[in-house]
Amino acid sequence: MTPATPRTLTDTAVDTASVIELLERGRTLATPMLRAAVARLAPPMDSVAAYHFGWIDAQGNPARGDGGKAVRPALALLSAEAAGAEPATGVPGAVAVELVHNFSLLHDDLMDGDEQRRHRDTVWKVHGPAQAILVGDALFALAGEVLLELGTAEAARATRRLTLATRKLIDGQAQDISYEHREKVTVAECLEMEGNKTGALLACATSIGAVLGGADEATADALEAYGHHLGLAFQAVDDLLGIWGDPSATGKLPWSDLRQRKKSLPVVAALAGGGPAAERLGELLAADAAKSQREFEDFSEEEFATRAGLIEEAGGREWTSQEARRRHATALAALDGVDMPDRVREQFAALADFVVVREG
């Protein structure tokens, strides 16, 4: 039960079997309660939500869709164990976090005009904008409901943390939208946005089980710190995959984020680095920004490859890759002060490794 000796990603091979088991446990324990919560919604919101979660197709037939990696439920259960409680203690927390996560996906996809999510048409595309708004709202309300009906002081603390995380999520989306219209975004601004959009809810997932299990505030804060940095590591890797990911693994088009003119971490880090490649990149992106969406979409593969090459030459790819490793190390270090079973600590480490080395 002593803090583990400092380790880095390069010390170990990722324990993939352990991670798969952990993700599977989260899915298996949380899904029945998640489905029961969604079934409380009045028609047609219950079906719209079931479509979003991939449980039915657009025609209402049962489906076995891709419900995402389910990192958050796995973290919530592990979080309960970190506080010495049973994994089951974390289940309402896992469900509440998943409800908030999916509330934000429903609304973000509509705001961003994204037509695809997990290889399927998004809810606003299939069921219209009003259903995307309504069902998102309903999932957010359900999150508070499943926690507060526990009726305990711990549940109230957990709900408060979840509410604060949700506000950060919303702040992050507001920043993401405002950055789209700005010429220049700094690395610090990009990291703040990603901390809000991805870090805050992963942080909450990592503390919520422990809070429900009666952990004190200091323990909850340390677990949140792990989740926050893990979220930033996750996002850095996502940003790398968004440009250089293998389409067969990511399910996205090559240079996906460049096609969306996203000011992601590799881009802002490249521009911040200075030098001739950064200058040339800055000129190209400024010209791109002035183009209409249609003109821009007609770019050849080569034009995107040129931009990706300049980002790499200016050091944006390497910086982001290093950033993922730094955040990975900081996440693990945050757990040093928390007393928890060695097995649980190892699983937190395995999850962190998985997040950083994944390819899709």
Added chain:
Amino acid sequence: MTPATPRTLTDTAVDTASVIELLERGRTLATPMLRAAVARLAPPMDSVAAYHFGWIDAQGNPARGDGGKAVRPALALLSAEAAGAEPATGVPGAVAVELVHNFSLLHDDLMDGDEQRRHRDTVWKVHGPAQAILVGDALFALAGEVLLELGTAEAARATRRLTLATRKLIDGQAQDISYEHREKVTVAECLEMEGNKTGALLACATSIGAVLGGADEATADALEAYGHHLGLAFQAVDDLLGIWGDPSATGKLPWSDLRQRKKSLPVVAALAGGGPAAERLGELLAADAAKSQREFEDFSEEEFATRAGLIEEAGGREWTSQEARRRHATALAALDGVDMPDRVREQFAALADFVVVREG
């Protein structure tokens, strides 16, 4: 402190001075905390929310806009007094309910495509759909935040009740949207929808101060019953004003709800009544439903007046007016079992009277 003798609206003149004082007190005590909560939002969401509340105009200059009647904050403060607590005990409840109410206005206006609210352009019209979604979400999250940061068991109970009320609000909006596309809506369905859309949050406002003041569940339930029926009385009067209201008092066009082809209570009650006027009305409305929005908007005043006349002839106006009085009486009767100071009971009665006799 004994239950008052049964009274009906016709027994008394409405104590308007007392109601104005009550509404003013609610506004005065709740607004500073509401403004402080909204000020927590990151830019530009703080300004968008301030515009929605009427505190600034579209250019960002200070404004003294119409923030609505503020019935809910007045009820929340009175609710605290009903439990023997100070009015101030109800303030976080008043603020949370106002935040949820305005979250729903922001989203509903966008879903319904409504361009005007309180004589001003709606948020989605001025700041775009994304801001209406985002700021609505943020206000909903803030509601939980201001309650749960009290850190008491009472606050957790209050948040749970507010969350359940919010889900009903969302159910009501879902029903409202689905009824638009249906040929026939029954009186029962219309009342269910109005109970969800208007009753649930007024019910929560009427119990939340008492819950924060430590009232037991039975007292909170009785207060909610008053608020629920008051909400239905309020909505019945709103539906009457929506057709026959004086435009100079309502600030809306004449026959406003008919222009929107709303299946409001007078309409569905008229159709349910049967007889030649109901039949003729049914034929006209079926033909109206087949028209495009533009064709329909080109109707002359006379065509709307014909429809309003048929609704009245078929008994829809009288039924709705009686319904308002029935709900008014049921609301007051719900308070009979609750032990509270006579002055507080009289103020609940005066508010109920005001809701039913108002003209705008």
